[in-house]
Amino acid sequence: MYEILIEAASVSLTVNNLFGAALGIFLGSLLGAIPGLNGTMAIALLIPITYTWTPLFAISMLVGCWKGSVYGGSISAILLNAPGTPEAAPTAIDGYALTKQGKAGKALKMALFASVTAAIFSDSLLMLVAPPIAAMALMFGPAELAMLIIFALVVVSDTGSGSQVKGLMSTALGVLIATVGLDPITTQRRFTFGSLELDAGIGLLAMLIGLLVMSEVLIQMEEGWKDVKSRGIKQSTNPADQRVSWQEFKSCIGTIFRSSCLGSFCGALPGVGSVTAAFIGYDQAKKMSKNPDEFGKGSLKGIAAPEAANNAVCGTSLIPLITLGIPGALSAAVIMGAFMIHGLAPGPMLMQEHPATIYGLFMILIVSDFFMLIIPLPLMKIGQWIISVPRSYLFPIILILCSIGAYGTHQSLFEVKVMVLFGIFGYFLKKWGLSPASLLIAFILGPMIEVYIRQALRISGGDPTVFVTKPIAGFFLFLTLLMISWTVYKNMKNKNSNRE
Amino acid sequence: MGRIVKRARRKSPIAFHYCHNGELPYIGQFPFPDIFYRDTIMIQNRYDFKLGICFSLFCLMVLFFLIPDHVGSFTEPAALMPVLTTIFILLLSIILTIQSLNFKMKIRIKSEDSHKTPTPSLLSVMAIMIAYSWFLDYTGFLLTSAIVMFVLFWVFKVKDLKQISIITTVTLGILYVSFEKFLYAPLPVGILIENLLD
Amino acid sequence: MKRIFFSMLGVVLTLALCTSVMAADYPKKPIKLIINFSAGGTTDTAARLMASKATEVLNQAVICMNKKGAGGTLGVSEVARARNDGYTIGTCNMPAVAIIPQIREVPYKPFEDLIQVCALMPYEYAILVRGDAPWNTWEDFIAYVKENPGKVTYGSVGTGTTNHLVTARIGKELDLDWRHVPFQGGVKATAALLGGHVDVINNTMASVVSSVRAGKIKALLITSENRFSATPDVPTMKEKGFGFSQISYMSVVAPAGIPEEARKMISDAFKVAAEDKGVIKSTGKLDLHPKFMDGKEYQTLLESLAKEWGGLLKELGVKVQ
Structure with missing residues (x-):
C-alpha cells in the first residue's frame, strides 16, 4: 500500500501535473465567470487537444477546469445576476442582493470558502469510502430515482419565487418545454415541428444562457435605460464589507456541512447532478434556518449553501466513474472521455490495473482544492472592477459571448437560435413574475421523473405498488408527502395567525 | 408607508410577493425605496389578469391543436406527460385569473414609471x-x-x-x-x- | 456614418486576413469529419485516433467535430446537407441509415443522399448479466426465462436501437415472454444491470469490458459476428443457431456525388489508419478492434440489413410513424 502511495505521489505531484491542475482551475473559473461561457463547453472543447498530453496532466487539467468553472459560475451570478453555469443559479439570489448592498467582496469570498470546504469534503469521501458509496448508488434503480427526483422537485419548486401559483406555473412550464424532442421510451416525436435538431430536445446550455444571462441583460437594460451609460453598482469601501470574518464563516459551518453531504450524495447518483444539488442545498438552508426571511436579501448562508452543494458534486461524481465506469454528472461523462482517450477504460479494473494513476489523481484533486483558494483571487479583483464598467460597454460583449457560448458546446448554430428565443422568453417571464430558475430546474428534473416512472412501471409489469414496496422508493415518497403536508400545515397556521 | 404595504401583503400574498428578479421584497430598506413596491404591486396585479387569460388560451391551444398534431392521441403513453402538464398549467392560470380579480387594491398610486411596455x-x-x-x-x-x-x-x-x-x-x-x-x-x-x- | 462604415471595414478585413486559404490539389484544405456521437465515447475515441493517422497520410488536417443526438441522425444529416466537394465527411452507425429512417422521417435519403466511403470498425455487442446471476450459459438462461414467463426484464440502450431489435428478435424466435426496458444510453443500462434492476442487457462489449474482467458482469452470448477477444469462451449467436446477428460498423460517409478521386483518397487514408499498428494498439487498450471494409461492400450490406430489419419493426413492437 505504502509503495503504491509513494509511487502515486512521485508520478502525480510533479511540477507539470500541478501546473496542469492550476491552469485548469484558472481556465475553468475564468470561463465560468464570463457570462455566456461555461465549463462544460470548455471541457468538451479541451478533450480533443489533450490527446498528446500524458494522462495525469490531461485529466488533472480537466478536473481542475471543471472545479474552477463550478466556482467561477458564482462570480458572474454574484456580480451581474447572470449565472455563468446552471448550478450557480441559486447563488445569484442572495449573492446579487449582497452586491447591490455594496458587499460583493464578502459574497465572493463566502462562495469561495464554502466551495473549497465542500470540495475537500467530497474529495476525501472519494478517497476513503468510494466502494461503499458506489454500492449505495447502484441501489437506486428507476423506481427509487423517480421518487427521489419527485422529492427534489417538490423541495425546490418554491425557490426564487414568492407566489405559490406562479412558482408552480414556472415549474410546470419547465416540464412541458422538456417534453420537446423524442419520447424517451418509445422514441415518438413530440413538438418537434419537423425540425431534426429538435429531435434531440432543447439544449440545456443554450436554454440556460438565454434564460439566465441574456434575459438579465435585457432586464437590466430596461431598468437602467435612462442612465445606461452611468457607472455600475457602487461598492462599499469598508474592508469589513469585502471580507468574511471567522465569526461569519463559523455561523455558516453547519449549513456548509449539510450542503456538502447533500451535494456528495447527489454527485454519486448517476444523472442527478449539480444543479439539483445546488437548489436543494439552498432550500434546506432556508428551511433549517431560524429566520428564513433573511434569505433573498443577502444572507451569507444563502450563498454558502448552494455553493457548497454544487462543489461537493465534483468529487463524488468520480466515484461511480472510477469504480463502475458510470459517470455521475454531465462533466464527469466528458471527463470519462479523457480517461478513454488515454487508454484508461473506466470501470472496476481501473483501480487494480492503474493504482498509481488513480491514487495520483486523488492526490492532485486534494492539492487542487487548496489551489482553488488562491487562483480565483485575481479574477475576483477583475470581477469587482467589471461591475464598475459602464453597462453600455459590457452588454454588447456579453450578448456576443452568449451566442458563442451557445454555439460552443455542440458547435451548432441552431443552439444560438434557441438561446436568443429563450433570452427573449426569459425577459417576459421575469416581467410576468414567473421564475426562470424554477423553470430551469423543472426542465432538468421533469423528464427524469417521466423516464424513471415509465421505466419502473415497465420493470414491474405495470404494477404501481413498486413505488411503495421498494424500501428506498417508499422512504422518499413518505418524505415527499411529509414535506407537502408540512407546507400546507404551515400555510394554514400563517393564515390563521394573519386573521387574528 | 411600510405598514400599508404590509397590510396589502396579508390580503393577498400572491400579488405581493414577487418582484421580477426572483428576489423577495425587502420592505423599506436599502437598496429598494418604498416606491418600488407600490409599482411592483400594481404591475404584478395588472399582469396577473392578462397572464392568466393568455396562459389559459395557450394551454387550450396546446391541448387541442399542438398535442394531437405533434405528439399523438391523448391515450398514447408518449402524450401522457404533455397532457397532464398542460392541464396543470391550465388550472393554475385559471386560479391566477380568479385571484387577480379578487384582489381589491387598497393602494392606488398612479405609476409614473414606464414599465408598461418594453422601450x-x-x-x-x-x-x-x-x-x-x-x-x-x-x-x-x-x-x-x-x-x-x-x-x-x-x-x-x-x-x-x-x-x-x-x-x-x-x-x-x-x-x-x-x-x-x-x-x-x-x-x-x-x-x-x-x-x-x- | 461613413466613419462607422470604414472602421467596421477595418475590423472585418483584419479578421478576414486570418482565414486565408492556400491553393493545391485535393486535399487542398483541411477536411472536416463530423462525428455523430458525443466527445469521449467509444465512437469518438476510435474516430479521432484514426483521423489523426489519416491526417498524416493525407498530409492535410482532418478536423473532428462532434454533432451528437437523436440516435446519430443529427450528425449524418449534417453530412448529407454539406457540399459534396470532399471536404466534409462524417462517421455513421448502422441504425442512422438502415433503421431510423424507417421509423421516423429524416431529412435525408439514406441511400441516395449519402455514400459510404468505407467501414472502419465493427461494434461488438453481447447479452450481459450480473456477475452473481445464477446462469452461466446461454442455455441456462433461456431455460430460466421459459420457466418464469413474464418475470424477466431486458434492458436496451433505447427503443429502435440494434440492441433492442436484436434482443427482441431473439425473444420472438425462441418465443420468450420477457419485457423490454429502454434506457437512455449504455451507461444507464449498465448501471441498472449492476444494481439488479433489470436481469439482462444488450450493450457494447467495449463499454463494460472492465466490469467483465472484474467479474461484476458476465457475458452470455456475443450477438455480433465474431467472438470477443477478452471473453474467448462466450459463443456467438451464429454458433447458437440463429440466422442473424447484430451488425453495425462505424463507417465514414460523405454526401453523394463527391469526386471519385476524393472518395478514393479518403478511403485509402482510413484504410492505412485502420490497419496501422499504433492505432490498433491504442484502440486495443479500450478493447476496440478496427477492421476495414470497402465502402461499396458495406453499402450493399446496409441495404440488405435495412430490408431485413425494416420488415420486422412493426412486429417487434416499434411504433412506425
Missing part, C-alpha cells in the same frame, strides 16, 4: 439578436458578430468609434484565436462566405 431600444436589441442568430448561418461568425457589435454599441449610444473598433477587434480576435488556433474547433464560416471563397 424601443429594448425591442431593437431583441430584433438585432434574432436577426443575428439568423444571419450567422449565411455570413459566418466573425463578420456577423463584428457588424452586430457595431450596431449594438450604436443602440447603446456609445459614440467613440476608436473604442468600439478596439473592443470589437479584441473580443472577436480572442474568440477567433482561442477557438480556431488553440482548440481546433472551427467557427462557422457561413454559406455565403464559403461560396465566395471558392
